[in-house]
Amino acid sequence: MDITALQKIFPTLEEDLLHEMNEQGSLKQLKAGETLLRVGQTIRSIMLIIEGLVKLYREDEEGNEFFIYYLDAGQACSLSMVCATKHETSEVLAKAMTNATVLSLPLELMEQWMSKYKSWYQFVIMSYRSRFDELLKTIDAIAFSTMDERLEFYLKRQVDKMGNTLKITHSEIAADLNSSREVITRLLKKMEAKHWLITDRNSIEWIRKE
Amino acid sequence: MDITALQKIFPTLEEDLLHEMNEQGSLKQLKAGETLLRVGQTIRSIMLIIEGLVKLYREDEEGNEFFIYYLDAGQACSLSMVCATKHETSEVLAKAMTNATVLSLPLELMEQWMSKYKSWYQFVIMSYRSRFDELLKTIDAIAFSTMDERLEFYLKRQVDKMGNTLKITHSEIAADLNSSREVITRLLKKMEAKHWLITDRNSIEWIRKE
DNA sequence: CGGGCTGTGTGACATATATCACCGTAATCC
DNA sequence: GGATTACGGTGATATATGTCACACAGCCCG
Numbered sequence: 001m002d003i004t005a006l007q008k009i010f011p012t013l014e015e016d017l018l019h020e021m022n023e024q025g026s027l028k029q030l031k032a033g034e035t036l037l038r039v040g041q042t043i044r045s046i047m048l049i050i051e052g053l054v055k056l057y058r059e060d061e062e063g064n065e066f067f068i069y070y071l072d073a074g075q076a077c078s079l080s081m082v083c084a085t086k087h088e089t090s091e092v093l094a095k096a097m098t099n100a101t102v103l104s105l106p107l108e109l110m111e112q113w114m115s116k117y118k119s120w121y122q123f124v125i126m127s128y129r130s131r132f133d134e135l136l137k138t139i140d141a142i143a144f145s146t147m148d149e150r151l152e153f154y155l156k157r158q159v160d161k162m163g164n165t166l167k168i169t170h171s172e173i174a175a176d177l178n179s180s181r182e183v184i185t186r187l188l189k190k191m192e193a194k195h196w197l198i199t200d201r202n203s204i205e206w207i208r209k210e
Numbered sequence: 211m212d213i214t215a216l217q218k219i220f221p222t223l224e225e226d227l228l229h230e231m232n233e234q235g236s237l238k239q240l241k242a243g244e245t246l247l248r249v250g251q252t253i254r255s256i257m258l259i260i261e262g263l264v265k266l267y268r269e270d271e272e273g274n275e276f277f278i279y280y281l282d283a284g285q286a287c288s289l290s291m292v293c294a295t296k297h298e299t300s301e302v303l304a305k306a307m308t309n310a311t312v313l314s315l316p317l318e319l320m321e322q323w324m325s326k327y328k329s330w331y332q333f334v335i336m337s338y339r340s341r342f343d344e345l346l347k348t349i350d351a352i353a354f355s356t357m358d359e360r361l362e363f364y365l366k367r368q369v370d371k372m373g374n375t376l377k378i379t380h381s382e383i384a385a386d387l388n389s390s391r392e393v394i395t396r397l398l399k400k401m402e403a404k405h406w407l408i409t410d411r412n413s414i415e416w417i418r419k420e
Numbered sequence: 421c422g423g424g425c426t427g428t429g430t431g432a433c434a435t436a437t438a439t440c441a442c443c444g445t446a447a448t449c450c
Numbered sequence: 451g452g453a454t455t456a457c458g459g460t461g462a463t464a465t466a467t468g469t470c471a472c473a474c475a476g477c478c479c480g
Contacts (some may be wrong), residue, residue, distance in 0.1 A: 005455065006464085042348060058350060058353065059348060060353075060354040064354065066353045066354065068349065076343070079342070080220055080334055081335075081340040082338045082342060083335075083339070084332055084335045084336050088339075091342075091343060091346050102441080111328070111331060111441070112367070114324050114325065114331060115324065115325030115326075116325075116330075121321060121324060121325075121407070122294055125291075125292055125293075125294045126260065126294050128288075128292045128338055129292040129293070129294065129298075130347075131342075132288070132289070132301075132341075133301060135304070135342075135345045135346075135349070136268060136345075138275070138349060139268055139278065139345070139348060139349060139352070140268060140270065142349070142352045142353055143268065143270075143276045143352055143388050144246065144270040144276065144388060145273060146437090147436075147437070148321050152232075167456090169457065170457075170458065171456090171457075171458095175247075178353050178354065178439055179437080179438080180457095181441070181457090181458085182434090182437095182438080182439080182440095182459085182460085183437060183438070185457095185458060185460085186459085186460085188458095189459080189460095199443090199457095199458085200457095201446065201447085201457065201458075202447095202457075248447090288462055293459070356466070356467090357466075357467070370424090379426085379427065380427075380428070381426095381428095382425075389467080389468080390466080390467080390469070391428085391467080392429085392430080392467095393466090393467060393471095395427095395428060395429065395430085396429085396430085399429080399430095403458090409428090410433095411426095411427060411428075411476070412426095412427075412476095
């Protein structure tokens with residue numbers, strides 16, 4: 001990889017650090033739909049998203065996958081950075097939504113860089129902070145809201161990441177929200193009646209102004 | 211404070227660090243029920259629990275308080291450690307459940323200690339990790355479980371922290387779970403019928419074996 | 421002592437969401 | 451092109467949970 005490209009993706013990181021990342025890291029290519037991290041899998045490295053969109057889920061015993069948040073280019077998988085030992089396992093499922101590139105770095109660097117590079121420290125703290133906030137927002141949605149509000153919150157999150165036209169089916173939404181397809185269909189119809197969006201086979205266009 | 215006491219509470223931290231904590235920190239005493247941190251309040255310092263039990267809530271617009279987890283002696287308020295700048299505000303509400311003592315440290319130390327003391331780095335990482343896990347467990351409970359399972363999970367958490375006899379009312383439980391008092395009363399009755407617990411005015415005794 | 425709390429118990433009912441059954445239509449596949 | 455499958459629409463019904471109404475018991479307090 002070349003340094004100026006890395007600089008674009010991680011504008012806050014200092015140049016020496018970017019060079020080191022380049023030398024020590026290895027790039028992994030993922031195809032859309034591929035799994036980056038399974039629940040229970042041992043975490044062996046720090047993972048930074050270089051390109052693409054990665055979706056994080058929480059799984060229950062029956063294999064239901066509950067969507068928690070997205071990671072996109074320039075973000076780190078926080079979970080991969082909270083491993084004090086080398087034997088810790090993942091609590092979440094991470095899947096590439098689009099084709100994606102991930103930079104994989106040995107866990108030991110975490111600690112070294114923490115003292116060596118101020119910008120790394122800042123990056124890690126920022127990263128925790130924003131993941132924490134995402135989790136809290138997810139909790140809010142399920143703790144305090146009804147399904148229509150949750151659906152709205154969900155759609156907005158998608159639109160933020162992927163633009164106004166979502167290529168997604170009602171079943172997929174239902175799975176992400178741990179609801180059922182019919183419920184989502186009905187709620188989407190209501191939103192369509194309110195002109196918040198236009199539904200079509202396999203896609204939803206968000207048109208709500210403001 | 212004396213160092214051997216601190217050592218008991220934070221057994222993983224190195225002695226030099228404990229001395230520094232002692233010099234630079236200030237102790238704050240809280241009475242049971244007092245608020246340590248309000249939503250929206252600016253976070254000015256790193257907060258470590260020396261003694262007592264602190265309860266963390268998420269609040270919605272109407273003032274409902276949804277319980278997320280407990281912090282007890284030897285633990286840090288992770289949120290107070292994810293502030294990159296000095297102007298960040300709290301996303302949660304923290305209340306002392308018992309009388310409590312909190313050690314308050316200037317935010318700048320966070321970064322200095324990160325490079326200076328390996329044990330501090332380990333402590334911070336561990337702390338993030340376990341808070342993260344707690345949040346994920348909370349999400350599981352509300353995303354995948356019905357109210358009776360959530361109540362069971364809730365009661366077990368309380369019992370873990372406070373022992374088998376809980377001094378709590380049905381309304382308080384309902385508030386913590388964002389449910390309603392009648393629902394909790396009925397579910398508790400069912401659990402009592404199954405001999406999981408004994409209810410009494412203002413208290414619940416958890417007796418379930420295994 | 422009596423009156424007003426606070427906490428609990430419980431029936432009746434309202435509502436949100438899940439589930440079941442079934443259908444039509446668009447896309448896909450030999 | 452005809453069969454097959456995936457997706458979306460919709461009514462009927464079941465279930466979980468929330469809400470309302472009210473009763474009762476213990477407790478505090480003037």
